[in-house]
Amino acid sequence: MDILVVLEESKSKIHRASLEAIVAAQKIAEDLSLNIAALVIGSDIANLSTQAANLGISEVVTVNHEMLSKYNADTFAETLIQVIEIEGPSYIFCGHTYQVRDYLPKVSALTQKPLITDVVGYRVEDNQLIFSKQVFNGKLSADIITKTDPPILISFQAAAFSADDLGTGNSSVRPCNITLDQKLVKTESEEPFQETAGDVDLSAANIIVSVGRGIGKKENMAIVEDLASALNGEIGSSRPIVDAGWLPNSRQVGSSGQSVTPTLYLALGISGAIQHIVGMKGSKNIVAINKDPDAPIFEVADYGIVGDIIDIIPKLTEAIKES
Amino acid sequence: MKIGVLLKQVPGSESKLRVNQDGNWVEEESLNFEINESDSYALEEALQIYEKNGSQGEVAVISMGPDRTPKVIREALAKGAHRGIHIVDTMPYETDPFFIASILAKIVQETAFDLVLAGLQSEDLGTGQTGVILGELCGMSTATLVMETDLQNDKIRVKRELESGWFQWVTMNLPACITIQSGINQPRYASLKGIMGAKKKEIKTISKADLIPSLGPLQTIDTIYIQKKDSTTQMLEGDTNEVVSRLVNIFKTDIKVL
Numbered sequence: 001m002d003i004l005v006v007l008e009e010s011k012s013k014i015h016r017a018s019l020e021a022i023v024a025a026q027k028i029a030e031d032l033s034l035n036i037a038a039l040v041i042g043s044d045i046a047n048l049s050t051q052a053a054n055l056g057i058s059e060v061v062t063v064n065h066e067m068l069s070k071y072n073a074d075t076f077a078e079t080l081i082q083v084i085e086i087e088g089p090s091y092i093f094c095g096h097t098y099q100v101r102d103y104l105p106k107v108s109a110l111t112q113k114p115l116i117t118d119v120v121g122y123r124v125e126d127n128q129l130i131f132s133k134q135v136f137n138g139k140l141s142a143d144i145i146t147k148t149d150p151p152i153l154i155s156f157q158a159a160a161f162s163a164d165d166l167g168t169g170n171s172s173v174r175p176c177n178i179t180l181d182q183k184l185v186k187t188e189s190e191e192p193f194q195e196t197a198g199d200v201d202l203s204a205a206n207i208i209v210s211v212g213r214g215i216g217k218k219e220n221m222a223i224v225e226d227l228a229s230a231l232n233g234e235i236g237s238s239r240p241i242v243d244a245g246w247l248p249n250s251r252q253v254g255s256s257g258q259s260v261t262p263t264l265y266l267a268l269g270i271s272g273a274i275q276h277i278v279g280m281k282g283s284k285n286i287v288a289i290n291k292d293p294d295a296p297i298f299e300v301a302d303y304g305i306v307g308d309i310i311d312i313i314p315k316l317t318e319a320i321k322e323s
Numbered sequence: 324m325k326i327g328v329l330l331k332q333v334p335g336s337e338s339k340l341r342v343n344q345d346g347n348w349v350e351e352e353s354l355n356f357e358i359n360e361s362d363s364y365a366l367e368e369a370l371q372i373y374e375k376n377g378s379q380g381e382v383a384v385i386s387m388g389p390d391r392t393p394k395v396i397r398e399a400l401a402k403g404a405h406r407g408i409h410i411v412d413t414m415p416y417e418t419d420p421f422f423i424a425s426i427l428a429k430i431v432q433e434t435a436f437d438l439v440l441a442g443l444q445s446e447d448l449g450t451g452q453t454g455v456i457l458g459e460l461c462g463m464s465t466a467t468l469v470m471e472t473d474l475q476n477d478k479i480r481v482k483r484e485l486e487s488g489w490f491q492w493v494t495m496n497l498p499a500c501i502t503i504q505s506g507i508n509q510p511r512y513a514s515l516k517g518i519m520g521a522k523k524k525e526i527k528t529i530s531k532a533d534l535i536p537s538l539g540p541l542q543t544i545d546t547i548y549i550q551k552k553d554s555t556t557q558m559l560e561g562d563t564n565e566v567v568s569r570l571v572n573i574f575k576t577d578i579k580v581l
């Protein structure tokens with residue numbers, strides 16, 4: 001087995017990040033003529049296995065165990081370790097989901113194999129795969145080389161590959177048997193829950209004026225509110241603004257907040273970290289104002305202004321009111 | 324209750340970064356270094372757990388880094404941590420989370436901490452792995468993305484952040500290693516008294532060379548570079564009044580929101 005892609009479930013479907021990992025696998029497999037298997041684990045896996053069998057890969061491997069009925073870091077890590085031992089893949093691919101963040105480093109620790117997280121790309125050099133990732137908060141990129149025998153564990157950053165490029169075609173499904181012992185469970189997880197909804201559903205907003213740490217201090221939030229009301233838009237923000245308590249949770253855009261698709265997304269003093277981008281890149285028009293010309297937000301913006309928001313925002317509000 | 328906190332010193336978020344001559348790290352000379360964001364939340368959470376549980380035992384901070392590192396340790400001591408351990412690293416710095424965790428694990432095992440708090444992710448390497456690997460190597464329970472803690476005798480119950488506004492409570496046995504997400508609390512500022520008191524607190528210095536594990540590194544950074552961008556962004560240039568009036572025009576005629 002060359003590449004084993006671990007699939008995660010999200011609302012009875014294959015998680016988007018897992019599909020993107022399949023796409024990455026398909027591209028790499030084509031370059032190096034490798035085979036791809038997908039792994040489905042759980043206690044009720046028929047539905048996900050059927051979906052996985054249509055992805056145009058070599059085969060689907062399933063692990064069915066009552067102790068895998070809900071996510072637990074200890075059982076999921078142990079399951080993957082046993083599957084690796086039995087199947088012997090050279091690469092294990094995952095999406096860089098919150099679940100993967102939680103248990104894949106355990107697999108790395110216990111198998112003593114490298115885990116490269118948040119990978120955005122790859123290249124082939126002398127028939128060797130070299131993976132790249134972002135470092136220094138997305139300001140720079142790095143090529144990573146590994147120094148061990150296979151397997152190598154990889155998690156791909158959200159949207160680094162597009163699920164639109166998925167292959168199609170049927171594959172066979174076969175079980176893989178593992179044994180789990182209650183003794184290895186050190187953590188006990190309760191049911192996931194959603195925090196009570198806030199005052200606003202940003203996903204329905206047509207105009208979002210979104211503010212980031214570049215606003216500097218709480219007192220400056222007033223100029224953002226003025227601009228939002230002049231534009232008749234909702235206020236949104238990056239995570240640090242919510243962390244500081246300047247806006248409620250419901251205003252946060254990004255992977256741990258809301259996903260939005262307004263006609264206008266105006267990003268003010270937001271650097272454009274991937275966890276923010278995934279929540280707003282579907283906006284129809286993105287306008288970014290940032291004093292740093294190299295800020296990653298400009299890569300997704302349709303229109304950009306390099307400048308000081310403290311200076312620009314009040315003038316923009318005035319000009320909108322006058323027009 | 325012995326609590327350990329892992330702190331990393333990283334370039335401040337406003338830093339202008341340049342790749343160094345060897346092409347494997349950044350030029351550090353003109354940079355301003357700060358405590359890693361999620362680590363400052365981890366420190367605050369550790370201090371609060373300590374205070375809420377009768378202020379017994381200690382909060383020790385551990386940081387591996389070069390000679391600039393004692394500054395963040397000193398800041399943590401000023402906020403209330405009791406002692407610091409500085410593992411002195413030299414260029415080229417360690418970049419493999421497994422290797423870094425193995426080194427830190429030696430210190431953690433020596434003290435036999437009941438609870439270790441790490442940041443979720445470092446702002447320079449950003450692997451998001453060190454805390455979990457360390458916990459696993461020390462045989463501790465682990466949980467990531469923690470947004471609330473509740474210590475109960477020999478267990479700790481933590482609220483984990485999941486995607487898109489979902490959460491989950493997890494209860495685990497001590498000793499445990501948890502990784503803290505930003506926003507879990509409001510980190511305190513050091514008081515003047517704290518800053519004075521910190522001068523008398525101990526910072527133990529250990530050379531990394533004395534802690535090298537038998538295995539690893541499993542991976543290394545080969546090169547660091549600026550990614551070429553293929554963006555189609557239309558940049559509006561000119562003085563403030565000019566860009567503002569152009570933007571208002573775009574709002575009217577192109578985006579049609581005015």
Ligand SMILES: Cc1cc2nc3c(=O)[nH]c(=O)nc-3n(C[C@H](O)[C@H](O)[C@H](O)COP(=O)(O)OP(=O)(O)OC[C@H]3O[C@@H](n4cnc5c(N)ncnc54)[C@H](O)[C@@H]3O)c2cc1C
Binds near residue numbers: 336
């Ligand atoms: C698991 C996980 C989940 C996360 N979830 C989210 C999420 O849902 N949403 C989210 O937003 N983040 C999330 N984050 C955090 C994310 O990684 C970034 O840290 C965050 O988005 C940065 O916010 P920012 O851009 O406001 O701040 P910074 O990155 O600090 O950027 C501030 C920007 O403002 C600019 N600036 C400063 N002053 C001015 C000025 N006067 N005028 C103009 N520009 C100025 C600077 O050049 C800089 O680009 C998450 C992180 C993790 C690890």
Ligand SMILES: Nc1ncnc2c1ncn2[C@@H]1O[C@H](COP(=O)(O)O)[C@@H](O)[C@H]1O
Binds near residue numbers: 362386440441
């Ligand atoms: N050199 C180090 N010294 C102390 N703690 C560290 C070091 N490197 C990483 N950590 C801790 O591990 C967390 C995750 O880092 P990383 O795995 O690099 O994303 C950080 O937030 C720190 O709490």
